[in-house]
Amino acid sequence: MNFILYSDVNDSSISASLGRPEYSYYFVLKAYRPVLESLGRVHVAGSVADVDVIYRQLLAAGEDSVFLSFTPPQKTPVDLQCPTICVVAWEFDSIPDEQWDDDPRQDWTRMLARHGRVITLSSHTATAIRRAMGEAFPVLVLPTPLWDSFATIRQQHQPMPVNPGTALAIKGCIFDSRTLGLSADSLLPVPLTAEEEAALAAELEAARPPPLTLKRRLIIARHYLRLWLLNAGEQQAEPVPRVKFLSNWYWEGVRDLLPDAVHDWLEQRLPAVCAAPPLPIVEPVPRNLPDTSSVVETQVDGVIYVSVFNPKDGRKNWHQLITAFCWAFRETADATLVLKITQNDLTLYYDELMTLLAQLTPFACRVVVLHGYLDDGQYARLYQAASFYVNASRCEGLCLPLMEFMCSGKPVIAPDHTAMQDYIDDSVAFVVKSSEEPAIWPQDSRLIYRTLRHRPDWGSLKTAYERSYRMATTQPQAYHRMSAAAVERMQQYCGLSEVQTRLSNFFQLLPKVGDVVFAKDNA
Template identity: 65%
Template structure:
């Protein structure tokens, strides 16, 4: 069997837009070693390359299937090559209706055309079966991550309290210990009397002269001249001629009319007597740190790690930060490392630096890492962690959470959506949550068609406190939970545990026991 893998997001697109967070390329790379034990793997970077490769392999008497790591609405359904969509989905229902006259948005149509689907969790499988029926072929196939972290597990035993680790990052690091964080620093310095007088003088100087009859005549003549000059001339973009009448009305006539008459004109002649749009002036650019240099930080104590994009609201990172600072306001050896997967520092300042200052003062330490970690530094971060923290509203797949557990790290996380397959009290401090209405994230109508979960902030704070207590006073219990987390991932996402599922789904039962690596798999 030949597996042709395709994703819109790949190394090339990521290099062009590194701020775009997407897990599809990571999933493709994670699936590759598993599929290579069952056949040949070909990675293509455009849909147009699928069918030519399929015909080439078919002429050689070889079967193929295309696995699309794109959502159903962007996965092609008219290829000659049999196509299966790999869906990471976090809601309790799938889009079963179209919008904007686009039938592709109806996943039930798209999945029916494909005839089967692969999901990453039993939660997503249940959502699909609610719409497609229990008989629809669905393969639940977690991302096979276990083998990727064998070296870290062999080189490092999880410890509850970190004696000290130095991380090197190409980017920048924000450390609450080194920043002048205090709520009062968010307030501007009061103006002196001289500064206030200077501002008032500038405002007075900028006032227009009084609107005498002569000046009103000049204003009317000016806009009439612009109107006539605009006649018969193509402009890009074109200037509506009524704009000149609108400007003349507001600058030369509006103040002469009573408010009641102005309101009446505004309703009947909105293009002329309606308000003039005010252009949005972008704020002055902030002086941002240089992200092209290597910087270091030293972390120790009980270390909590979380990874997210500041603009990804469903990760619920604000609760991760606020509950941590509340739980450890007087605990100096508690450290929260927030690994940001988006490199736009403007978003970091807007979404994170201000909340950090609003929460101050606190004795615990918060570190924001923005930038690239190579494989060695990634390994150090895995080893440095005492716990990984997740407080998401929903998850289609949480690769960082699974990765830290595969490294033998206990976690703090809810047990809903994709996480319900592997999170329980033997491997995690479970964060309580309750259902709330939500929308399909790509639905521009914003209609409530789905449900997600609302994590309980008090439960998250309690999980921080209980985990810290375990790390500092119950090291044996910590070790038991760490071993249980690693064992859970071995049973959940190791290649041998998933081979038979894939072989049965694609009718390769005779190859289920074949784990020999195919050596001639290359990107196409």
């Protein structure tokens, strides 16, 4: 069997794609690749157009193929010659079963029916699909096989409830609540002194245009008449409409002479001339943001909580994650929250984050924000530094970072809803309570409620922080039991041999000789 794989994000574009809605599909493809290679040959297509080219070449050689599309159903083609299966990550309780914007592709039931079967990352997604497609529709629940890839980290590092000290480095920038000088007073507008008010008044007076005398009105008319004539004599790909100059002359030269009633009458009959011109685009004042081109470093110790998320992802509920932490540890100096941000554009969240931290001051605990790119070695240090991983999401299609930290032996704080219900319970986590609430399918341009997500309970999250801290500082044996349980849970859930068995049964294939033994040797 040949497996043809495709994702919109690839090796060359991943560093510039952090924060895109489907960028995590790239990591799922990479994680699936070893188990697919144990069952057949893998071909990664550079584009969707390459899929049938590869398929026809293999078919001519007498070989079967299947195309695994690591893209959402509405972006997965249904007209290829190669048999197509969509790999779906989905976090809501229902799938789109109606179309909008005159686009039938938005109806996932049509797309999946054309494919004939589907691979999902969680049983939650499988339930939503079967609810729409029928219980007999072929659905494979295939968690991303991560456990084996963390063997080296598990061998080199024994999880510690209290970190004695770890250096974290990143190519980008680091924000540390203890060095930012944040204060709630900084949120209040600073009143101007008498001298500053006088200087501002003088600046406004100097910028005031001169009065519109008859001479100045003639100068304005001559200016726009000149532009009109010059524009008519020039050869331009996109000439400026002449009516624009007449409109500018009207608004700058004579509009103030007319009463509103006359202006309204003219606007109805000559809208191109008399309608109000568009407001000018005001460029934002550039912020004094730090350089992100060099490698920077910080030291962390104590009880370390880590979370990885994109602040522009509305599912991640990061405001509660931070506020519950700072409230739980307002007087606890050795509690640190490390936030690894998966968003390239610092300007998209900087003001929001700094305002939130300033609103919470003063607090004795520490918040460290890592913005930029972590290579494999730097990520390994982050895995090792953590005492706990924290998730406070409203819904998840899988949550790779949560699974990765559990694979490295870290207990977690997380809800047990959506995809996380497959692997989160009291033995491996401090479970955050939640309840259902209405939600919108994120790609639905109509913005209407059609599905459900979950609302984590802030008080439960705060209590989970407090309970986990007590365990780390006073019950190290209980911490190590929970750490071992996390590793065992991930081996059962996303170990290579388990995923390999599910996949081979779905395709009725046998692993190549030696692959299952290899998976066990890495256990």
